[in-house]
Amino acid sequence: MAAEMKRYEKLVHDIAAAIRSGVLASGEKLPSVRQACQDYKLSPATIFRAYYELENMGLIRAQPKSGYYVSNHAVKQLASTNVPAHEPESTAVSISDLVFSILGAIKDPGTVSLGSAFPWPALFPLERLSRSMAHATRGMGAAEIVESLPPGNHGLRRQIARRYLMCGIEADVDSIVITNGASEALNLCLEAMTKPGDLVAIESPAFYGCLQALERLQLKAVEIPVDPVQGLDLDCLQQMLEQRPIKACWCMTSFQNPMGVTMTAERKQALVALLTRHQVPLIEDDVYAELYFGMQEHRPAKAYDDEGYVMHCGSFSKSLAPGYRIGWVLLPQRFKREVERLKVITSLSTSTIAQAAIADFLQHGGYDRHLRKLRVRFEMQQHQYLHLIARYFPADTQVTRPHGGYFLWVALPDHVDTLQLFHQALQQGVSIAPGPIFSARHKYRHCMRINYSQPVDADVEQAFRTLGSLISAM
Known part of the structure; x- marks a missing residue:
């Protein structure tokens, strides 16, 4: 059993790495269980367990009577900017008042804290x-x-x-x-x-x-x-x-x-x-x-x-x-x-x-055992949050897709003011981290940071539905 578990885990990691690197593209079909048994020289039970885990992680999806496919996130990935080099200014920093006003406003335990800097405590x-x-x-x-x-x-x-x-x-x-x-x-x-x-x-x-x-x-x-x-x-x-x-x-x-x-x-x-x-x-x-x-x-x-x-x-x-x-x-x-x-x-x-x-x-x-579980959890939740963004946010939203950590950087349409969005969302029990708190010159007004460490439940989904409605109203 231990040897089989090692083979199953290795297959999960190999396929996940191919998806992250783009070798397996969004929407691409994976080998059938029979074909995978031949390709990887593994038992059907091992292939099924690997595919099941990959599906739980949000990396692949099962399509009835067709097979398994790489998940296709409709949300666009934030690409390289290719902005011409410019000469940055040296800036005297004055950010604490803005940061404290935002952090102080999200202490209500009833708030869905998508703007928190801390990981979800129940995972530890x-x-x-x-x-x-x-x-x-x-x-x-x-x-x-x-x-x-x-x-x-x-x-x-x-x-x-x-x-x-x-x-x-x-x-x-x-x-x-x-x-x-x-x-x-x-x-x-x-x-x-x-x-x-x-x-x-x-x-x-x-x-x-x-x-x-x-x-x-x-x-x-x-x-x-x-x-x-x-x-x-x-x-x-x-x-x-x-x-x-x-x-x-x-x-x-x-x-x-x-x-x-x-x-x-x-x-x-x-x-x-x-x-x-x-x-x-x-x-x-x-x-x-x-x-x-x-x-x-x-x-x-x-x-x-x-x-x-x-x-x-x-x-x-x-x-x-x-x-x-x-x-x-x-x-x-x-x-x-x-x-x-x-x-x-x-x-x-x-x-x-x-x-x-x-x-x-x-x-x-x-x-190390704790870390292995935590990494799998964060990767699974990242894909779940990307699906929520694709479902509820505007079509031209762009998002980073990190290969670790628990943050997403979300670029909304240029006309959206995330400081305004922060205050409106907070009144409805949702927090975000607006872009201006991440710049000495208070830039990135159309951007926000989302913490995806909290497991997805009805409250989290409602939070994204609320954000989507507020963004659309802007």
Whole structure:
């Protein structure tokens, strides 16, 4: 049975990868069960189980008396922009009031939170984490508490270093600093590299937490366009590095928030080489790293850092324990002392108990098994949400199709104002994340980010029906 399960899982992943890459196109017919048995040298039961799983994931559909076909999403995929290169302005960031007004408005538990930045909490092993916490803290003494002060719990840092090794990165345990979520890690790195008035290269659109960090530190943003297919515009970044005194670059190279785009390995390598030539540190926000679809994980830009200019920030908040606020940063030696000192000055320590609980879970709790289930769930729900968008939104709507994470970037017709849509939808119990909160210059007014981590039920479908009606009325 174990061997057959492995064959069944491999077939699911192989067909899913062919669909994601476009080798199997929308609407294309899959081999019949009989033909698939001959092609793959597998039993009918194994083929049926694989097709059933692919159908549950939304990747294929069964057509009575005809067979299985690749699902055809009517919604258009957001294509490369091919916009001519332009010279971005350096912008003093003022975004917090807008962000706080929007985040503060969606706290009602009765709201269908399509605009949330957090994954759906019911998908996480909270009960098993509680047992890990009880086990790890039973008999915890003063020595363990002191050990969890910066750089952090040694057992947890050792587990994180092992996960780096799994993706081909040799990480020294002593180069890892545990933080209060990835947000603190990113903020510490940014503060260590800059002083008020400095220029920082960021993505456009960018995660609003990045914009808030620049505003807090009185830094100026140089917005580098993000292509929905290729990722960060490296030509534009090179131009800015040659013309302006940029002190740091903050970006997400995998499953970028909000677009969901992932840079290829070649482009990540080129990004690191470009910044290294200019001796500009890269602050890599990689909080969605573990949420890839299929079997092939995406190596971060840090994997190509031979000279020590990449500070790699991660977190368990998106993949395991949203409320525990455990993040980290893997630091080059040249930056370690300054970032660690800032950590001590700003917050001294990350929760000792939470660190111990996560360390115990990573060692005993079946983290990889949990991740495999979570990835399949997110991929299935992405396809369900794409179907809802195709059903209820205007025909000329365009959407990104990430290969991981849990966000969709939706481009509506140009006349739609998503800030206005946000306020109208909220009155009817639905939240979205409007495009302007992802830009220092409040651009992307016709765009929005949708969180697809919440399982589809009657409330979610009604939320899309409501959004569709409001958009049509505009």
